[in-house]
Amino acid sequence: MASYFLYNIANLVVAQSDNNKPLRGKRQGEIEVIPDAYILIKGGLIEAFGRKETLVTPSREYTPMDMQQSLVMPAFVDPHTHLVFAGSREKEFAMRLHGDSYLEILSKGYGIHQTVQQTESASFDELLHLAQNRLIDLERYGTVGIEIKSGYGLKPAVELKQLRVIRELKKRTNHPIATTFLAAHALPMEFKNKREDYIQQVLEETIPEVAREGLADFIDVFCEKNVFSIDECERILLKGASLGLRPKLHSDEFFSIGGIPLATRVEAVSVDHMITATDEDLQLLQGSDTVAVVLPGTSFNIPHARLDYARKIIEADIPLAIGTDFNPGTCMCYSQQIMMELSILLYGLTIKEAINAVTVNSSFAAGLQESTGMMKEGYRADFVSMNIRDVDEIPYIWGINKIQRIFLSGDKVEFEA
Numbered sequence: 001m002a003s004y005f006l007y008n009i010a011n012l013v014v015a016q017s018d019n020n021k022p023l024r025g026k027r028q029g030e031i032e033v034i035p036d037a038y039i040l041i042k043g044g045l046i047e048a049f050g051r052k053e054t055l056v057t058p059s060r061e062y063t064p065m066d067m068q069q070s071l072v073m074p075a076f077v078d079p080h081t082h083l084v085f086a087g088s089r090e091k092e093f094a095m096r097l098h099g100d101s102y103l104e105i106l107s108k109g110y111g112i113h114q115t116v117q118q119t120e121s122a123s124f125d126e127l128l129h130l131a132q133n134r135l136i137d138l139e140r141y142g143t144v145g146i147e148i149k150s151g152y153g154l155k156p157a158v159e160l161k162q163l164r165v166i167r168e169l170k171k172r173t174n175h176p177i178a179t180t181f182l183a184a185h186a187l188p189m190e191f192k193n194k195r196e197d198y199i200q201q202v203l204e205e206t207i208p209e210v211a212r213e214g215l216a217d218f219i220d221v222f223c224e225k226n227v228f229s230i231d232e233c234e235r236i237l238l239k240g241a242s243l244g245l246r247p248k249l250h251s252d253e254f255f256s257i258g259g260i261p262l263a264t265r266v267e268a269v270s271v272d273h274m275i276t277a278t279d280e281d282l283q284l285l286q287g288s289d290t291v292a293v294v295l296p297g298t299s300f301n302i303p304h305a306r307l308d309y310a311r312k313i314i315e316a317d318i319p320l321a322i323g324t325d326f327n328p329g330t331c332m333c334y335s336q337q338i339m340m341e342l343s344i345l346l347y348g349l350t351i352k353e354a355i356n357a358v359t360v361n362s363s364f365a366a367g368l369q370e371s372t373g374m375m376k377e378g379y380r381a382d383f384v385s386m387n388i389r390d391v392d393e394i395p396y397i398w399g400i401n402k403i404q405r406i407f408l409s410g411d412k413v414e415f416e417a
């Protein structure tokens, strides 16, 4: 494994956690930036970094690499994706742009159900191939660590197929991947008049099998009006937790029905969406280590979304992470760069708050905080160089791919700009 000496870095973004905790409040907006910096990489890990003048000339074992006055920062961690699915739903997306409601489409058996049908029909190899290609695209845009959910199977066998695809993906790549069993995403149409039978199937059949095979790190639910109730979500999350799957929730995407109080009761690792969270909800999360994952691509695509929701989370002293929510229904964009730009340009985050949200805090939301998402000695050398010199250019030059080089555990992956 090659050792590298990276020099001529215009600015190095030293995003780091706060005593092994996610960043919140004022700390969310603080990052040390080292001008005219170097990095030493050895054995796939970050060995040292700092200001050029502080470095004694490195030995010949380090291959020198001119970083050409670029900005270098930890590679992005995407803490919320639905990467494994077949088919696409552009017709439904267009209908929503003309006023149709996401939840009504879902209750009529379209939306998620269409992706469920297409995912069931696709073979293991087809799903794997689709997911592999998407992972390569994500990497091109600077994402290395990633959380991937199931949830387009619903039936035990198809959920297991999705989770096994993620397991295979993990074997074939060097990306840190966290796996989430999205145990309650939609009620299958065939259970329309037998809700409780479906919940029992999830509780008694699917969750135990997922846990037995060690297929997931997390368990997730779509806690939403007319989708899954607080009581149903609570039973599912607690069952998962009893078998070692740590809880996460899709909550407050459309309506506030008590998902955040539930998140505090089950000590969720993250609570995701949070668009309609009330001030009382935010108060409940204060002081906990639950990370609020905002998904700016999805909220951008939802007409009711408030513009102040992300800002309020930071003001309430809750650690905020940003994810893409990459999925065929609400967000087909996998660029964490665009998510950062939206969060700054539309939702009022500062540049440094947004950088911490796609690196340090998203690594916590994905449970990957011990290996990636930070510029720290001993961490995996997962970082990106960008075709800009200064962090202020992040929202200024927007909507394009600014990634110049990517380092994946110390291996250089080069792309055309």
Ligand code: NIG
Pocket: 082, 111, 112, 115, 222, 250, 253, 298, 325, 327, 328, 329, 330
């Ligand atoms: O996070 N809200 C639930 N799940 C996804 C959308 C899934 C879909 O529409 O296919 C989300 O937005």
Ligand code: FE
Pocket: 080, 082, 250, 325, 327
């Ligand atoms: Fe989602």
